[in-house]
């Protein structure tokens with residue numbers, strides 16, 4: 316079968332998560348691997364998230380257990396960093412590592428068995444049922460959820476919000492959503508009225524994932540989300556450079572270029588930018604409020620990266636990671652020359668430009 320707009324999600328599913336899929340075989344994040352993510356840079360990111368978890372737990376004002384879900388955990392770098400951070404509320408936290416790739420889950424297990432986590436942890440191929448207050452952290456998960464390809468004008472202009480009966484919505488219909496102008500959350504989004512004829516991702520997998528999340532957390536009274544991903548407003552998709560294929564250190568960018576490479580049999584990680592408006596719609600439908608968008612740069616600054624930066628340098632794990640960075644041969648990596656984890660995480664042209672989304676659902 317050849318890749319087309321309509322069957323894209325089906326073939327992407329096979330290419331990433333099928334028997335010989337990129338993630339099934341353990342491809343993914345890491346130094347000298349396919350690409351670098353924030354938790355793989357070193358311990359600093361996990362240190363800041365660890366502190367965030369402590370604050371989140373304290374604000375719950377409970378004594379009992381709470382759940383942290385590391386959704387799309389990959390090989391487990393974030394969990395290992397949080398373990399080394401020795402957070403105050405560790406003994407109350409049930410940490411669930413969730414990834415579709417059994418290979419990654421095995422790596423997580425090996426990794427966490429080597430550290431004193433302080434928190435209890437468990438491994439899952441899909442979201443576990445949750446019964447306590449829950450925080451879902453997802454670093455670069457959304458961009459790996461499957462999608463189809465559609466045209467912006469066809470997708471957005473035909474949408475009539477008033478005709479939709481929300482109670483009838485299944486996950487596959489989410490992807491046909493366009494701009495949901497009567498949703499309060501969208502008032503802050505820069506929504507275009509006339510939109511051009513260009514290709515965009517139809518986030519079917521993201522819609523399905525939210526549906527699964529709502530089922531898994533239907534008994535949870537307090538649910539918080541913390542997502543990191545590259546997101547932008549729909550009109551910024553016009554250059555069609557939102558589709559990327561990472562293959563053997565080659566980075567292929569653009570809808571036409573990636574489709575062409577896939578048709579020629581090139582394999583690798585297929586990834587997209589996320590349409591902010593679609594995420595707004597999904598969050599709204601699932602009852603989330605207090606939705607906050609930020610850049611990773613600003614979010615890390617607000618969450619005291621400068622303080623943790625000093626602290627983490629004094630800890631051997633972070634320092635050793637940093638030394639390895641400085642000494643390693645980084646020829647093919649654009650990040651060559653950065654002198655610290657902090658600079659890499661804050662970089663306005665790289666990870667610092669990611670979006671951070673926080674949202675809360677309370678019943």
Ligand SMILES: C[S@@+](CC[C@H](N)C(=O)[O-])C[C@H]1O[C@@H](n2cnc3c(N)ncnc32)[C@H](O)[C@@H]1O
Nearest residue numbers: 338344352387388389413414415416454455459
């Ligand atoms: C880009 S990697 C990010 C890994 C890790 N969070 C990090 O920051 O290094 C995305 C991960 O999401 C996983 N994934 C994709 N779809 C998933 C789903 N529906 N549920 C759980 N994990 C999923 C993939 O197997 C992959 O390991």
